[in-house]
Amino acid sequence: MKVLFVDDEPHVLEGIERSLFTLDCDWDVQFASSGAAALKRLEDWSADIVVSDMRMPGMDGAELLTRVKQRWPDTLRVILSGYTEQEAAFRAMHVSHQFLAKPCQGGDLVEALNRLIIMRDLVPSRQLREMLGAIAELPPSPRIYLRLRHLLEQDSSGTGIIASVMEQDPALSSTVLKLANSTFFRRSHPIVSVHAAVMRLGVSLLHNLVLTAECYPPQPGVDVEQLRERSLLASLLVRKLAPSGIDVECCVSAALLAHVSALLPKVVQAAQDEGGAVSPAQIAAYLLGIWGLPLPIVYTVARHQRPLEHEPQRFGAIGVVHAAIALADSSEPDFAYLEQVGMAAQWPSWLQIVEVLRHDQQA
Incomplete structure (x- = not known):
């Protein structure tokens, strides 16, 4: 993994270097003391991740990451910001995938960066990652x-x-x-x-x-309201279907977010043009993962279309979200999975539940 750290304070960069050495990180690491120096370094050294301080003289972290986003969209972008810099953090939020509190403990930094790279397993295609890397927010209703x-x-x-x-x-x-x-x-x-x-x-x-945010329009051909209604219905169904012993709130969020790739039809089409090896669920999970959402949400989103493969012995989080989304979308679930986990007989009663919820939504 190749990481470029950018900070105008030499002692901060020295501290990061010591932490990485202490934690035995096998990374290819470079350091830059300014935004301009960072851009010059990136011209001949392709970084997987750029980690920048927010407050620097001249070009600050937000401006640097904006330029990185435009020139190297596949590069993952992380901002470091102090607790008193909330306004600056909001600016950085629109161009960074994650932002970390400064000072940041070495272990926390390593964990965050390792996790970013792991997310690439969900989307191996560099072209797709470049398209997704340029996205900082999704269009709301x-x-x-x-x-x-x-x-x-x-x-x-x-x-x-x-x-x-x-x-x-x-x-x-x-x-x-x-x-x-x-x-x-x-x-x-x-x-x-x-x-x-x-x-x-x-x-x-x-x-x-x-x-202070902009409500920009969705891409052509995207019915934001229809997606919102389906996603909300799926999240409501989770509460009706979930057995005891699972994290219901995690499942609610996963069901709500499972179809966010539908807001990105160009990315989904590009994935199909590449042969369909990367599913819409993987696209959604990758985006949520590089944004730092909890891993249980990310992996439930990634796996909900294949419950028999990932959760064959029980009706757990993946199965609940799978069933809820099938009901909300009026599509067929994986009945082989539902039979195997002893839940197929519940399907007719679940259909009645979804009709009641749809009626309530329209009321």
């Missing part, structure tokens, strides 16, 4: 976005009602989970639910995030 803006402009809106709106839209949900799971905001355990993410970030921060 205009109707939900405007409703959320209205709520945030009212000082009386609490986190509960804001979360209830955000968790209706896959694009907004992916953004808030990406933000909440960065080490910049996360305190300990990964955050798997939109509600918990909103609680962690708080109304004031979300106000700044949403009101």
Whole structure:
């Protein structure tokens, strides 16, 4: 793995170098003391990951990563930012795949970067990774976005009602989970639910995030509202289908986000043109993975279309999400899997449940 670290403070770069040596990282590492020096280095040295400090004189981290995104979209981009730099972090969010709190412990840094590279196993194609690497956010439903803006402009809106709106839209949900799971905001355990993410970030921060963001249009041919309704229905079905003993909130988020690749028809078409070895589910999982969402969500999204292969002995997270999405999409599930785990007899009653939920959605 080839990693370029960029910081204008020599002692920071020296500290990173010592940490990597102590942790015995077998990486090809380069260092640059400015954005300009980093760009010059990248001209003749192709990095897998660029890790940049946010606040630097001249060209700051956000501007550097913007140029990296434009010139080398396959390169994964990580920002380091101090806790007092929230406004700067928002700028970087639109061009970085992840951002880490500064100072960052060596072990946390290594774990985050290793995970980024592991995600490449989901999408081996460099062409597809270049297309996905240029994406920092997904287009939300205009109707939900405007409703959320209205709520945030009212000082009386609490986190509960804001979360209830955000968790209706896959694009907004992916953004808030990406933000909440960065080490910049996360305190300990990964955050798997939109509600918990909103609680962690708080109304004031979300106000700044949403009101300064752009609601850009979806790609031609994408029915954002239809996707939103299907995804929301699948997430609601998870709560009805899930047995005890599984992480329901993780499954709810996975079901909500499983079809986000439908917002990227050009990427999906490119994958099909390459032979279809990379599925839409893998495309979605890769994007969520490089954004730092919890791995249980990422791998459930990646595997939900093949439950018999990945979860043959029990009706667990993958099976629940698989069944919920099939019901929401009015498609056939893997009945061989449902038979094997003893759940096939439940299908007729689940069909009744989905009709009730559809009726409630339309009411």
